[in-house]
Amino acid sequence: MSVEPAVRTPGDPQEGGRPDPPGARSAWAPLRPLVLRLHFYAGVLIAPFLLVAATTGLLYAASYQVEKIVYADExxxxxxxxxxxxxxxxxxxxxxxxxxxxxxxxxxxxxxxxxxxxxxxxxxxxxxxxxxxxxxxxxxxxxxxxxxxxxxxALPLRTWIDELHRDLHLGQPGRLYSELAASWLWVTAGGGVVLWFGRRRARRRIRGATGRRRTLSLHGTVGVWAAAGLFFLSATGLTWSTYAGQNVTELREAVGQTTPVLDAGSSSGGEHAE
Missing domain, CATH: 3.10.450.40 (Nuclear Transport Factor 2; Chain: A,)
Structure with missing residues (x-):
């Protein structure tokens, strides 16, 4: 005699006895494919640029010590x-x-x-x-x-690495690579966080999982923990970029958050004006 497995439908009680919230699955179901594709294609788009930025940034961080060795005679x-x-x-x-x-x-x-x-x-x-x-x-x-x-x-070696990190020695057009990476990094990270929370109800323990399921679980867990750092890198990278950075500068000027400039020609100050 065979026993057919029970099929659980939306709204039926879960294993713990609590039913799904009304409309919870229906609200997320049509959005998930869009967020998933955005997360995937944006990640594929910026991955090479992030790799270049991370590699050149690591070289720049090490250049301080290398510079002391290369220019030890000076x-x-x-x-x-x-x-x-x-x-x-x-x-x-x-x-x-x-x-x-x-x-x-x-x-x-x-x-x-x-x-x-x-x-x-x-x-x-x-x-x-x-x-x-x-x-x-x-x-x-x-x-x-x-x-x-x-x-x-910065001496010649560190200057060369700095320019490599900033614009790949391509001048102004080269600075667009870092702006592209910084502009889409937060989209990729944010989409991954949304997907992780969306799948949280359906996830099972990673122990015992194998193959693609285990890889996806590790990817999601590591990505969520790294999300805060990725958002920070995206925000700081945009402030140094060409177009977004200019908008940030204009915003700071509008709210009066620019660095004060000393007016050497000011006559105020009384007897201590000189």
Whole structure:
């Protein structure tokens, strides 16, 4: 004698004795295929761009330490008895490189580190960059000169990796790759979270599951835990992008959240105005 398995229909009591909420399945059923396809195709679209961004970002994070090794001859010197006055170090740098003008001086930050004399307007150097002349603070000897970019003192290697991460060395068109990835990352992550919660009622324990079902369960669990980080990466990436970043800047200006600018020509201040 055979016994036919019971077929559970929407609205029938569940195993725990509670019926499905009225309309719960009917409201989600037509939306699930749309969200599923959006999640899948958006993920396929941005996956290569995310891989490139993650790889170049990892390289940039490691470039700080690699830079110290590659440019050790310029950055490090034997520790001496006492350091020369900064004025003498600047004079030594100017004797070796009289071109351009002194833009800033970064004294030796620790024992055995060189002093950087930054020159702007040097022929052959990018106008947005400076020429960093490295001076031994103990002897006044110039150990080398390298092009520097940014307030973090990025030397050629780190600058090259930074530009690779930012625009793949393709200029303005290259910046669109990161904007595309950041713009769709939150859509992919959000769609995955919605799908995970939608399937939660129908899911079973992952233990004992095999094959595709187990893979999907692991994918959903890992994705939900990573969703907060993905949303954060998407938001921060958009602020640095070309078009969305410009909109963020305009929004900050509209609400008065821009960085204050010092007006050196202001006459206010009374007797301490100077």
């Amino acid at each position: 950055l490090r010197v034997p520790v001496g008895g006492s350091e020369l006055p900064v004025s003498r170090q600047v004079t030594a740098a100017r004797e070796a490189h009289p071109e351009g003008e002194v833009a800033a001086v970064r004294p030796s930050p620790e024992d055995g580190a060189t002093t950087r004399v930054l020159l702007s307007g040097v022929p052959g150097v990018n106008p947005d960059h400076t020429l960093a002349v490295f001076v031994d603070p103990y002897t006044g000897e110039v150990t080398g000169a390298l092009e520097q970019y940014g307030s973090t003192g």
